[in-house]
Amino acid sequence: MVIEQEKMQRLATRMVEQEVKGRSPWADARKRFLRNKAAMAGLVILVLVALFALFGDMLAVWSNEELDFSVMGQVATMGAPSLENGHYFGTDDLGRDLFSRTVQGTQISLMVGIVGAGIAVIVGTLYGATAGYVGGRTDQFMMRAVDILMSVPYMFVLILLLVMFGRSIAMLFLGIGLISWLEMSRIVRGQTLSLKNREFIEAARATGVSTWKIIIRHIVPNLLGVVAVYATLLVPLMILTESFISFLGLGVQEPLTSWGALISEGAGTMSYGTLWQLAFPLFFFVITLFGFFFVGDGLRDALDPKER
């Protein structure tokens, strides 16, 4: 997966241009988005996955911590998915219900993705807008810092952090949040640069509005399009990062679980013939990533009709 810088830049300039013409780009964009079949399919998938995460627990017969002693030790034969004993997705090798484990994993993975993207939106937008608007040496210094941070192999630093300060979910959020905003700040800065010499900003400055207030009230609202698209594409990247770390066993710890941890478990036990342990988490992981990528691409195309 890659978020193409050039396209994002073009989208940024496009959004600025559209403002000038005085059309309502949002209404147009909504129409185009609704017509985009892939994006709508992605949206439907995401809604279904979200419903599964929110209300899946109600359907579950078993909780995610209960051990089913009747299947324990013979998971390969007795633990297969079945409607009769309530293990819709089968059980894992300890006899825990995979359905409720998958619900739990979905909740955590989605949460990590959304929180990571949320931090990126808040920190990245403010940082990039400040650097771009203030300009000069401050800008150079701030963006040089971003450059340096981006050239560090972040996954290793993230794991270093997790090991040193304990493998808690809070630390995972913090660590993912620390890296997620870098790219966002670059994109936001680029767009701020093209916004800051426009008349309405000049007017605000002439009437004596403070720098901080101009950034918050006049710059940031005009960045929303780019930020929304980028945030949608960032969620799956955050989910991938978390799953990667959890696959290594360094992310979320039992009894909590996530898609990465479940896939890792499934991959470890598939030679015993318990394929469902890999298949169900993998299915949710794959369709959700598809959903986010399609919606993100659809949003980008909707907001930037020139790009086909």
Added chain:
Amino acid sequence: MFAYIMRRLAVAIPTLLLLIVISFVLMHLAPGGPFSHERELPARVLANLNAKYGLDEPLWRQIVNYVYGIVVHFDFGPSFVYPDRTVNELLADGFPVTLTYGSLAFLAAVLVGVSLGVAAAIRHNSWLDYLAVGISIGAQVLPNFVMAPILVLIFTLWYRILPGGGWSFSDPSFWIMPVVALATSYMASIARITRSSMLEVLGSNHIRTARAKGMPEHRVILRHALKPAMLPVISYLGPVFVSMITGSVVIDLYFSTGGIGKAFVESALNRDYAVMMGVTILIGSLTILFNLVVDILYAWIDPKIRY
């Protein structure tokens, strides 16, 4: 050009030093030292250990010593958990393996990705194009830790034609699955980028001119379209390199290939900070070096860049 390289080096070296200092400081901020176990050591033993590993000196002194050891002797110090092993030995064990399958995967991703992308762009809107787009969309959601179990399931458990793990320098059948698992998602991204940039270049004026003057199509593609179309691909190589090195951790863990990723995960679980830092710094310097090479390559290919 020389000045440009020098300027880039002037940025690269402080970045590297910063990485060392940050990881060093982090290590000291962490609760519990390298020798804090469940059963506490007697104070005198602890003092001796700290003296042996130089941990009793002031922090700035330790950093200077550490950096000095790396820069002058290329010495990453001793492992805190295995008293008889140095970080250098642990890294030297794993590095050739990582380098072998890593560079193969990198080459495979670039070669296959670029060819697929170019082919898709030339035959725009044909079945080949749809196939390429389909593959690259599909492979986006198949990162290395998803590809690895799927490959093992198919080729080891079902068809039993490839070994499911281990490593041998003399038997390439051990190499196939690590390389494919690592390369697939980047191959797809490279194909996607190549296709869209090639389509853009093929629609530009200089290509129309070349065609209009009757140049054969293969020469148009090879001489005039390929070079400008490669620019976005080249700037994507830096991130690919970083993610591949990161991905090698999964490969080492899942296929038991014994590369540096194994040393890293083991040290992470053992809290062997010296090894973790050694790996992080080694990979950080490789990354910075590679980015430098990519930038120079970019400046060399793109005449618009002034350096």
